[in-house]
Amino acid sequence: MKIIADSGRCIGAGMCVLALGEVFDQSEEDGTVVLLDPDPPASMAGAVRRAVQLCPSGALSLAEGDRADGESDT
Amino acid sequence: MTEATTRPVTLPLTRERPFDPPDALGLWRDEDPIRPLAYPDGHQGWLVTGYAAARAILADPRFSTRIELLHTPLPQRAMQFRNTLRRPGFFLRLDPPDHTRYRRLLAGQFTVRRMKGLEPRIEEITRDHLDAMERAGAPTDLVQAFALPIPSLVICELLGVPYADREKFQRDSAVLLSLNSSVEQIEAAMKDLLDYLDDLVRRKRAEPDDDLVSGLATETDLTDEELAGVTTLLLIAGHETTANMLGLGTFALLRNPEQLAAVRDNPEAVDHAVEELLRYLTVIHIGPLRAALEDVEIDGRLIRAGESVTISVAAANRDPERFPEPDQLDVARPASGHLTFGHGIHQCLGQQLARTEMRIAYPALLRRFPGLRLAVPAEEIPMRTDMAIYGVHRLPVTW
Ligand code: HEM
Ligand code: SF4
Numbered sequence: 001m002k003i004i005a006d007s008g009r010c011i012g013a014g015m016c017v018l019a020l021g022e023v024f025d026q027s028e029e030d031g032t033v034v035l036l037d038p039d040p041p042a043s044m045a046g047a048v049r050r051a052v053q054l055c056p057s058g059a060l061s062l063a064e065g066d067r068a069d070g071e072s073d074t
Numbered sequence: 075m076t077e078a079t080t081r082p083v084t085l086p087l088t089r090e091r092p093f094d095p096p097d098a099l100g101l102w103r104d105e106d107p108i109r110p111l112a113y114p115d116g117h118q119g120w121l122v123t124g125y126a127a128a129r130a131i132l133a134d135p136r137f138s139t140r141i142e143l144l145h146t147p148l149p150q151r152a153m154q155f156r157n158t159l160r161r162p163g164f165f166l167r168l169d170p171p172d173h174t175r176y177r178r179l180l181a182g183q184f185t186v187r188r189m190k191g192l193e194p195r196i197e198e199i200t201r202d203h204l205d206a207m208e209r210a211g212a213p214t215d216l217v218q219a220f221a222l223p224i225p226s227l228v229i230c231e232l233l234g235v236p237y238a239d240r241e242k243f244q245r246d247s248a249v250l251l252s253l254n255s256s257v258e259q260i261e262a263a264m265k266d267l268l269d270y271l272d273d274l275v276r277r278k279r280a281e282p283d284d285d286l287v288s289g290l291a292t293e294t295d296l297t298d299e300e301l302a303g304v305t306t307l308l309l310i311a312g313h314e315t316t317a318n319m320l321g322l323g324t325f326a327l328l329r330n331p332e333q334l335a336a337v338r339d340n341p342e343a344v345d346h347a348v349e350e351l352l353r354y355l356t357v358i359h360i361g362p363l364r365a366a367l368e369d370v371e372i373d374g375r376l377i378r379a380g381e382s383v384t385i386s387v388a389a390a391n392r393d394p395e396r397f398p399e400p401d402q403l404d405v406a407r408p409a410s411g412h413l414t415f416g417h418g419i420h421q422c423l424g425q426q427l428a429r430t431e432m433r434i435a436y437p438a439l440l441r442r443f444p445g446l447r448l449a450v451p452a453e454e455i456p457m458r459t460d461m462a463i464y465g466v467h468r469l470p471v472t473w
Contacts, residue, residue, distance in 0.1 A: 012181025013421045018429075019410070021186070031181025054410060056421035058133060 001048060002039050002063035007032040010059035019051035020044070033059060082112040085121065085147040085360070085384060087253065092457050093326055093355060094401065099123050099389035107393075108375045111384055117145040119382035120375070125393035125413070127373055128385045132362065132417035136370050137383065139420060141167045143365035145382040148253055161268070163296070163303020166311075166420060173419065176304065179294050180423060183232075183286055189426040192228070196434050199227050204442045212472035213449035220439060221320035221469070222313070225431055229312035232427075233305060234278060234285025235271075243267060247310045251462045253360075264306075271309070272302040308424070315357060316428045318458065318465025320435055323351045325455060325466055326403060327436070328448055333405045338440035347405035348432045353412035354403045356388040359464035362416055387413040388464075443473035 003023070012031025016024035023044065025034040040048055052060040086096035094100075100123075102109055107124025122128050131137055141164075165176035182188075207219050226244065230237040249255050249263035275291060275298050282288035287305055290296055296304065327334040336343045364383045369376060377383065391412050392400040415422035422428070440446060448455070449470035456467040 011177050011419050011421065012185065013415075013423075014184070014186040014426050015421075017186040018426070026185040026187065027182065028185070028187075029182050030178045031183075031185050032178075050410075056133070056417045057419050 001042065001045055003035060003048065003052070004061045004063055005033045005035050005038075006059045006061075008059075009057050011057045013056050015054040015056060016051040016060060019054055020047045023048060024051060082110040082118055083121065084112050084114075087360070088459050089457065092452070092455065093322075093329075093403070095356070095386065095388035095392060099386050100392060103386075103389045103393060108373055108377075111147060113145040113147055113382060114149040115145055117382060119145060119384070120377055121147075122383055122385045123389035123393075124373075125390040125396040128387060128390035128413055129417050130372060131364060131383060131385060132413070132420075134370065134418070135170070136367050137364035138169050138367050139167050139173075139362070139364060140169055143367075143380070143382075144363050145365075146363065147360065147384045161264075161303050163300040163305075164307050165304070166307060170419065177419070177423070179290065179296070180304070183289075184423050184426055186426050189430045192232070192427070193430060193434065195231070196224075196228055196431055197438070199224055200435050200438045204438060208442070213470050214472075216324060216469040216471045217317070217321045217466060218468075220435070221324070222317040224320065224435055225316035225428075226313040228427070228431060229309060232286055233308060233312075234283050234287045235274060235305070235309060239270070242270060243309055244313075247314055248461075250310060251314060253460050253462060267306055267309075268302055271305045272298060275301045275305065311422075312424055312427070314463050315424075316431050318357045318463050319351065319355065319428065319432055321469050322355050322357060322465040323432070323436060324439065324446075324471075325448075325452075325469055326351065326355060327440070328446065328471075329452065330403055333403060334440060336405055337436055338444070341437065343405060344433050344437055346408065348429055348436070349409040349412065350403065350405045350407055351432070351436075352414040353391045353397065353409040355464075356391045356412075356414050357464045358387050358414060358416075359459070359462055361385060361462075362387065362420070387416070443471075445473045446471055447473065 010032040012026060014026055016033060017026055023037045023040050025036050026032065027034050052062060086098045088096065090097050103123035107127050108120055108122050111119050111121035113119055122131060165173050203220050203224055207214055226240055227237050246263040246267040249259050275287060278288045279291045282292050290301055327337060337347045362385050364385065366377045366379050366381050366383065368379045391414060394400050415425040449472040455469060458465045458467055
């Protein structure tokens with residue numbers, strides 16, 4: 001699963017960091033999202049999906065072919 | 075669609091029970107989550123009470139927050155909106171790209187990590203207030219002794235506003251948030267606050283200190299006027315909201331002893347409990363408000379350009395389609411996704427600060443006074459149905 005972060009849309013609300021601090025961080029400068037791990041392991045899929053869903057600004061998305069729907073990784 | 079569901083309604087402000095939104099909002103949500111709303115100035119706009127529609131509109135760039143485009147659902151303020159309050163620095167009422175400029179300058183100061191760094195100081199402030207309560211003895215008004223001073227002191231220190239001046243800004247912000255204030259009263263309070271903060275900004279420019287306002291004054295291109303506006307917004311938004319969550323949240327926990335015990339005894343339960351209290355209590359009494367910039371169709375309803383939308387996040391947070399058994403306070407439920415901090419690009423800038431304050435303050439209070447209880451019958455607690463931020467005016471407690 002690949003995460004795409006559009007820092008141009010990000011408003012630095014920090015919901016993603018709160019939901020999954022292992023994967024998301026915020027820049028010290030303007031609070032926008034920093035991906036610590038753009039390609040997190042499948043075991044985190046549920047938490048990643050939740051974080052993407054919580055993002056208020058639509059800055060986060062999952063790349064095509066991700067396993068967000070629980071299908072096998074092909 | 076029946077005649078009854080399309081007839082415009084007016085916004086109810088009184089509540090049947092202290093912790094629930096007005097009953098009518100729930101009935102309407104279940105019937106028709108987007109329905110026509112009659113505004114006091116004659117405008118006909120919309121009232122949104124369903125979770126999905128509320129979230130969609132708050133995230134939609136075709137809706138504006140600009141004050142000059144909005145009609146207000148509040149009778150007393152009908153005249154106020156159009157010609158006033160449009161002030162530099164009030165980015166809550168700006169659309170992109172103007173909004174983006176401010177948000178970018180500030181978001182770095184309110185990150186999850188920054189707020190973590192404030193924890194020791196917030197713990198200390200909380201301890202000091204609990205000590206003072208203990209020294210003064212029961213009974214006491216929890217709002218004045220605990221709920222209001224803690225977030226006020228925290229935001230003052232963060233911004234660099236002298237806490238000694240709190241009487242002034244607490245009085246002004248009470249006028250600004252009261253639904254019964256006249257336009258003249260609002261204007262006077264706003265001027266008073268802006269003059270005061272304008273002065274402060276000038277002082278910080280001349281003699282910068284180690285605080286947020288000094289940082290903005292020296293490191294950004296904000297004008298004095300813009301900076302005074304930003305500081306006003308942060309000061310008001312930063313203390314009344316959390317204060318009311320602390321007061322109302324404690325009241326709700328005192329009425330639900332099992333849930334109170336979980337918050338007191340189980341540190342692991344606190345994060346979830348805070349989200350659930352935010353959802354269940356939704357201290358945002360009215361709004362947020364938006365206006366359509368173009369024709370937008372949502373859920374089969376056509377909202378035309380120029381029409382105002384009042385979004386009841388209080389009703390949306392009780393939508394059974396999103397939260398099972400929504401009218402139940404259940405501190406163990408996963409409540410994140412609630413709309414109490416809004417949604418979309420204006421989602422609360424200070425939410426991580428508010429969370430940090432609540433996560434520290436609730437358990438600290440309940441542990442210090444395990445016998446905490448109301449000092450008057452629950453029916454006698456005066457509720458803030460007359461304020462833009464809901465909560466309790468006073469909470470007499472003993473222990
Ligand atoms: C429990 C406490 C709080 C609640 C329930 C709350 C709620 C909200 C809501 C609903 C909005 C969005 C309004 C809209 O979309 O029209 C908002 C925005 C805002 N809040 Fe809070 N807030 C809280 C605490 C704070 C604190 C502690 C601060 C202090 C810094 C703060 C500062 C702001 C600012 C600056 C905005 C405007 C953001 C923007 O327009 O981009 N809030 N808040
Ligand atoms: S949740 Fe969205 S808006 Fe908030 S910091 Fe993360 S990416 Fe940015």
